[in-house]
Amino acid sequence: APLQGGILPATMPGQAPPDTRREGMGSATAVPEEATPRRRVHDAEGGTALPGRLVRAEGDPETGDPAVGEAYDGLGSTWELLARVYGRDSLDDRGLLLPATVHYGQSYANAFWDGRQMVFGDGDGLYFTGFTRSLDVIAHELCHGLVQYTAGLTYVGQSGALNESVCDVFGALVSQRVRGQDAQEADWLIGADLLTDRVQGRALRSMADPGTAYDDPVLGRDPQPAHLDDFVDLPHDADNDNGGVHINSGIPNKAFHLFATGLGGRAWERAGQVWYDTLATRGRIPRDVGFAGFAAATLESAQERYADEPEVLDTLREAWAGAGLEV
Numbered sequence: 001a002p003l004q005g006g007i008l009p010a011t012m013p014g015q016a017p018p019d020t021r022r023e024g025m026g027s028a029t030a031v032p033e034e035a036t037p038r039r040r041v042h043d044a045e046g047g048t049a050l051p052g053r054l055v056r057a058e059g060d061p062e063t064g065d066p067a068v069g070e071a072y073d074g075l076g077s078t079w080e081l082l083a084r085v086y087g088r089d090s091l092d093d094r095g096l097l098l099p100a101t102v103h104y105g106q107s108y109a110n111a112f113w114d115g116r117q118m119v120f121g122d123g124d125g126l127y128f129t130g131f132t133r134s135l136d137v138i139a140h141e142l143c144h145g146l147v148q149y150t151a152g153l154t155y156v157g158q159s160g161a162l163n164e165s166v167c168d169v170f171g172a173l174v175s176q177r178v179r180g181q182d183a184q185e186a187d188w189l190i191g192a193d194l195l196t197d198r199v200q201g202r203a204l205r206s207m208a209d210p211g212t213a214y215d216d217p218v219l220g221r222d223p224q225p226a227h228l229d230d231f232v233d234l235p236h237d238a239d240n241d242n243g244g245v246h247i248n249s250g251i252p253n254k255a256f257h258l259f260a261t262g263l264g265g266r267a268w269e270r271a272g273q274v275w276y277d278t279l280a281t282r283g284r285i286p287r288d289v290g291f292a293g294f295a296a297a298t299l300e301s302a303q304e305r306y307a308d309e310p311e312v313l314d315t316l317r318e319a320w321a322g323a324g325l326e327v
């Protein structure tokens with residue numbers, strides 16, 4: 001179906017991204033207060049050459065193009081979460097430039113991280129509006145860069161679904177932090193703002209209720225499972241979403257949602273910190289980690305940082321059990 005673009009992955013160049021993993025211990029060192037992101041927003045002007053014309057660099061004024069402003073602001077909010085909450089200066093913790101391109105292609109209904117930069121289409125206008133409309137989607141794409149520089153999760157099968165899931169997690173956390181929402185009041189939807197009224201659905205994905213985001217005559221039905229029992233086994237090739245990486249991400253998404261809402265309060269604080277530590281702590285997870293290994297690693301992260309808060313560990317175990325994983 002021509003409209004699956006917003007839901008399934010963009011076709012990526014065949015080769016794996018370069019190994020750019022770096023070690024980082026989370027908030028061990030603070031980012032200086034005066035530090036800023038180094039954003040660079042480009043305009044592909046409907047073409048596919050990247051990065052396109054530079055239209056707004058860090059500190060430049062608004063251009064009048066909403067897509068440019070949304071990308072610039074969204075990258076800033078994502079950098080702020082990493083820097084101010086987790087003590088990380090950009091994707092590599094060394095102030096890496098944050099390049100993004102808007103107006104990519106014609107009616108291009110997707111967004112992606114290409115190993116070096118973020119890329120956003122304008123949508124087809126019929127089902128999807130511009131992919132910069134949802135802050136959580138901008139943060140999701142940038143998080144693919146964070147994963148590349150940290151755990152390097154292989155983009156296939158369970159490790160691929162974990163890669164997808166942690167990007168939904170940080171996407172939601174950026175959005176909740178900007179809106180000042182507690183875990184209980186947030187909608188936990190990904191891409192709610194980029195669907196047109198024509199779509200019978202609320203968003204691209206629901207972390208609170210995977211599998212219920214949309215049910216549309218053209219787009220089909222949200223295929224996400226929320227429990228390991230419903231894991232969708234697909235061939236590990238690009239025609240099958242690399243083994244359903246955007247499908248089975250519903251399982252760890254649900255676990256994070258249960259963890260954050262179980263703890264209550266601001267999801268980016270304790271729950272987000274545990275997920276961040278799991279990604280960014282050297283050697284905590286192998287690139288090809290499965291759900292069970294990742295779940296065990298989150299428990300290790302929680303034990304390390306919240307040793308004196310047993311409710312964090314209990315809530316985490318219950319959350320994983322709710323998604324079908326015993327840790």
Ligand code: ASN
Nearest residue numbers: 008009010110111112113
């Ligand atoms: N929007 C998709 C994503 O970031 C595109 C992709 O998979 N490359 O997951």
Ligand code: ZN
Nearest residue numbers: 140144164167
């Ligand atoms: Zn993704």
